[in-house]
Amino acid sequence: MGLLLALTFALSAVETAVSAGLPAGVRIGLANIVVMLALLSMGKKEALTIVVAKSVFILITKGVTAFMLSLCGGVASFIAVLLLIKSEKNSLILISVAGALVHNIAQLIAASLILKNINTLFYAPVLIIAGVIAGSATGTVIKITLPAVKKAVNDNK
């Protein structure tokens, strides 16, 4: 748990560095990988803790606006993933993409509320495309790393 938390912070920082080269506002969602891994290998409580802790980390490093956006996105995507994960029919890619999309859309809505302005919604298609690509990528990473994480969690019990 502590290890995953540390990983989230590290990935959050890496992501900020990498995002500098991407179009404005587009993020990869590296830290979301850890949230999903936690949800799949441990449980709801642990995953939600990571979501909130990540936002607090952002509050410290980047300020209040970023914190609010991060929390809205994080919690909304957590709920989406939680609902989709219940059915065995849903594939990992779908869940991961849905998580990324809901994350982006929730942030966009939060941004609109802060600006009291719907201009931001014109940005939705760009973020949807980014979300699909990022979600597919993170889904693949989760597929590859999940067995190892599950094993580590069980060994530590």
Added chain:
Amino acid sequence: MKFINLRDGIIVAVIFLSALLFIFLCNFSSGDIAEISVGGEVVKTVSLNKDDSFFVGNVSFEVKDGEISATSSPCHDKICIKSGGIKNVGETIICLPERVSVRIVGKSESDSADIIVG
């Protein structure tokens, strides 16, 4: 849990393609009026036909060659500056920490064609 299945692949592809289509449909009309808002209220409307530079709050803007861009801002991420120059209707520059947003709203009444076909 499966990694991917046909149904989910189709769902994801449809979402992706519709967003792509939307961008292509929307992004091809250039405008020359920019509306700048702070916290939801329009505070300044500028023409993009004349080069200019000015401040709105703490954010400085530049109009050059029919495009408007944010040139400096005290915010953390500099997303507004990274957005670069914008000139197409509906495009926006947003600086969330400063609550400043710019949007291209349309064309001024001029001699341009109503619709360009083909």
